[in-house]
Amino acid sequence: MKIRAAVAREREPFSIEECELDGPRAGEVLVEVEACGICHTDLSARDRYYGTPLPAVLGHEGVGRIVELGAGVSKFAVGERVVMSFGACGQCPNCTAELPGYCRHAREFNLFARRLDGSSPISRGGQPITGHFFAQSAFASHAVAATTNLVRLDDDLPGALMTSLACGVQTGMGAVMNVLQAGPRDVIGIFGCGTVGLAAVMAAKIAGCSQIVAVDVRPDRLVTARALGATEVVDSASEGLGPALRHLRGLTLAFDNTGNPEVIEAAYSLLRPRGRLALAGLSPRGAKLSLDLNAMMVSGRSVRGTVEGDADPRSFIPQMIAWYRRGELPLEELVTTYPFEQINQAAADMLAGRVIKPVLRMA
Ligand SMILES: [Zn+2]
Numbered sequence: 001m002k003i004r005a006a007v008a009r010e011r012e013p014f015s016i017e018e019c020e021l022d023g024p025r026a027g028e029v030l031v032e033v034e035a036c037g038i039c040h041t042d043l044s045a046r047d048r049y050y051g052t053p054l055p056a057v058l059g060h061e062g063v064g065r066i067v068e069l070g071a072g073v074s075k076f077a078v079g080e081r082v083v084m085s086f087g088a089c090g091q092c093p094n095c096t097a098e099l100p101g102y103c104r105h106a107r108e109f110n111l112f113a114r115r116l117d118g119s120s121p122i123s124r125g126g127q128p129i130t131g132h133f134f135a136q137s138a139f140a141s142h143a144v145a146a147t148t149n150l151v152r153l154d155d156d157l158p159g160a161l162m163t164s165l166a167c168g169v170q171t172g173m174g175a176v177m178n179v180l181q182a183g184p185r186d187v188i189g190i191f192g193c194g195t196v197g198l199a200a201v202m203a204a205k206i207a208g209c210s211q212i213v214a215v216d217v218r219p220d221r222l223v224t225a226r227a228l229g230a231t232e233v234v235d236s237a238s239e240g241l242g243p244a245l246r247h248l249r250g251l252t253l254a255f256d257n258t259g260n261p262e263v264i265e266a267a268y269s270l271l272r273p274r275g276r277l278a279l280a281g282l283s284p285r286g287a288k289l290s291l292d293l294n295a296m297m298v299s300g301r302s303v304r305g306t307v308e309g310d311a312d313p314r315s316f317i318p319q320m321i322a323w324y325r326r327g328e329l330p331l332e333e334l335v336t337t338y339p340f341e342q343i344n345q346a347a348a349d350m351l352a353g354r355v356i357k358p359v360l361r362m363a
């Protein structure tokens with residue numbers, strides 16, 4: 001069928017083009033896309049950071065309605081509304097352990113943006129276009145999505161706000177809930193207050209952390225962080241982290257989503273004995289940490305990475321929806337919507353920090 005899709009080409013703005021989309025294969029569905037968030041991963045892929053082959057249709061926070069089922073799909077029906085989360089095979093050891101972020105085939109689906117047989121459902125004028133990004137490629141009027149991490153969405157939920165549950169908000173909340181397992185005794189530091197960091201602040205509030213310290217270089221983000229539950233904010237552009245946080249006597253937990261090695265080392269240095277630091281930011285290629293190993297050993301501190309907050313979207317997205325319904329997840333504080341045609345403006349606004357989470361509306 002003919003679709004409208006935002007095509008990414010090297011060193012060019014996205015261009016909205018008419019493309020050809022094949023029907024869904026076994027285990028896939030055709031989704032009429034209603035809205036899709038823009039995540040930094042989309043722009044990193046456009047800029048060839050991951051080796052995603054261009055031209056490509058990106059977009060991995062799609063919400064829409066199923067209009068056709070592929071062979072063998074029995075858990076979903078035509079007409080159902082869904083959130084499309086990241087790609088995973090559903091069968092490898094980490095997938096069966098409900099840790100699909102670490103799927104054996106994650107790079108194929110999510111970065112190389114292809115099915116396991118290498119194919120793409122999207123083409124233009126007979127030329128293939130990379131079109132299985134995070135098993136969806138949802139910067140388009142329609143997407144062929146894998147059903148592995150598809151999650152049903154009730155009709156009354158606002159689609160534009162639900163998009164970021166697919167990746168950005170899931171990553172921040174999952175890091176706090178699943179990876180760090182924050183609780184009422186914790187003093188948590190959150191480094192970087194974009195969508196992921198602000199979602200982490202919301203999660204820390206839900207978890208009842210005794211102190212929630214938000215760190216960023218933008219005063220406006222710190223205002224938002226405070227409104228969402230941060231008990232302390234630090235403008236690291238103007239204040240030293242150590243002096244600003246001395247009265248806390250260290251952090252029990254820390255979450256970095258800046259990917260900046262200097263920030264990560266500073267966050268680590270603020271951990272109390274047995275403190276834990278989780279990393280979810282994209283670092284410069286080849287970046288390394290320099291940590292004093294003996295001090296790490298005797299203090300029992302630890303550092304670990306996480307993808308998608310270790311979440312299984314099939315259980316974690318419904319959990320986040322429940323928090324949203326209880327008023328504990330004010331996603332409207334993060335989201336700014338744009339018509340699909342304004343994708344380049346939306347991306348520019350995100351990169352400049354003028355908006356937190358831009359969401360494109362296709363319908
Ligand atoms: Zn897998």
Ligand SMILES: [Zn+2]
Pocket residue numbers: 039040041042060167168
């Ligand atoms: Zn993402």
